[in-house]
Amino acid sequence: MTQLQSAERRIKWSYMDHWRSNGPAGPVDQWHTVKTMSAFLKQIKATGFDAIDTFDFRIWQMYGTYGGPAKYQEMVQDHGLERIVNTFHAADYDTRTYAPHLPETHENILEDFRVTMGRWSEIELDNIIVMPATLYYDMEPVTEDKLKHTADLWNKVGEITAGYGVRLTCHHEFFCGIQSEQDIDAFYSFTDPEYVSLFVDTAQHCIAGLDPVALYNRHAHRVSGFHFKDTRNVATGDDHRHRPDSEIMAPTTGKWFYEMGTSHGLVDFEAMMTAVRDNAYEGWISVEHDKANKEGGDYSESTAISRWYAANVLERIYS
Template sequence: MKWSYMDHWRSQSPHGPIDQWESHDTMDRFLKQVAAVGYDAIDTFDFRYYQIMGMYGSVANYQEFVRERGLERIVNIFHAADYDTRNYAPHLPETHENILEDFRITMDRWSGIELDNIIVMPATLYYDMEPVTEDKIKITADLWNKVGEITGDAGVKLTCHHEFFCGIQSKEELDTFYANTDPRFVNLFVDTAQHCIASVDPVEFYEQYADRVTGFHFKDTRHRDLIGDYRRRPDSEIMAETTPRWFYEMGDEGGLVDFEAFMRAVVRNGYDRWLTVEHDKANKLGGDHAESTAIARWYAKNVLERVAAEESGR
């Protein structure tokens, strides 16, 4: 069982909060901390490509920097697109050629290393897509079938990650989307907290689509969105007045995700790929990314790996 860490990170410096991309030294310390507490690899964002080129000269050079700090490789990239309905909206066919070209360029940029998945949010923000109709979801599905062929030709799986503010987030919308996507080209990346916030049981959802799942974001939440915060402009994770912090590490005392049941399901379904821990905005309300990362790794090792061993032995 191998664990990757999605590289959300903030730390304090003499000139205020910084992320690990501030310098070679901050990246060096970040990677060593992640390796020291027992993670095996990292995931990163596609938009980091420009910083990688500026700081390391190539994607392959950056991966070598990662390996020298004790981590195996970069496993997945998250393609965090700017969903501007004028030119990048999966439910609008007139934007599809632009999106397809974007992925042709993206796969070329990352061709210097082996990746497992390129992760996408498969729809615009909910308020830019609503009313969310079956026809719009089918148009969206058609696009991602085509994108999945592009990424597949590059040896990388296309996998879909549904934030609670994504245009496709309810159980009915998810079922419609996956009924209209080709499992050869479009996979699922389960985010335990995001689905829970959207009132989709992550364990049941994973069980239903286990044969299409190519990865996870393991993180917890204390809240479900019961008042339509997924429609908040411009950013549901920041603007929700009722919920100042959405995400917490696994093992959080107030967490809603049943991670032990989730891990049993993972083992029962024979999943044998990477598991990814994510801590999005862990520094809110006095939180600390380094602390959350260490606590989550402790929980993974001392709780989830034990549960997995017990389930495997049955």
């Protein structure tokens, strides 16, 4: 067995299914038809990915078009991919009903997860990924009490997901209420490592002004996965405070996210992969291309470049 084959066995690559392809009437979502989904899965497999991640809200299309998560996963496997590894629970953070720092909304959130995990129970997932706080402008000022209320909620949610054999893991967007180094460290000090994990997004942490490698090294024992993507910009001023979506509305930056291997990228992926190796992480790394088609970008191109970079740069480090 070669060094690269050995590395491939300990680290596998999953693709987070942000995707658009160009159709006659404009961009086409891969979930549009069975044909567009098949074309998407063929491209993901052809570039060398092992599996996919998806969004929680896609479950309705799985039921409507394929007959449920298990039936959709059969299609994924028929295209040569292993399975669905993680799902991202993209909740509507409305402070009236869904705000982790507000205890009066907790029972609603807990019931949401009881129902959600039942829906996904027919397949094996590694992680259900959440943004652990509301949008920053709905949580500020961030206080110790708010962090403790938030931690208390996710400890309870983690118990629910653990009952289904799934890790509850937290993903900190740059516009999330918990996004600074100080607040992230405090949040994890208040949560139970048995029930709450960290999902490192290399670009999001860079945009928020953090070093994702240093963050990972501090919390490596809590990390259950990664989104590997790059950025060329750090958020400034009120970039993290724009409604309804700072990734779209922040006036300073037209495109936040780029593929690994991009020129002028801020993420030191070679240092990150070295840290992954040195901390003996084994399992899945997810590649993500959120809004890759902005400013003339192309999802298929970004995906191929990232997979080349993973195979020819990162896997050589992890040996």
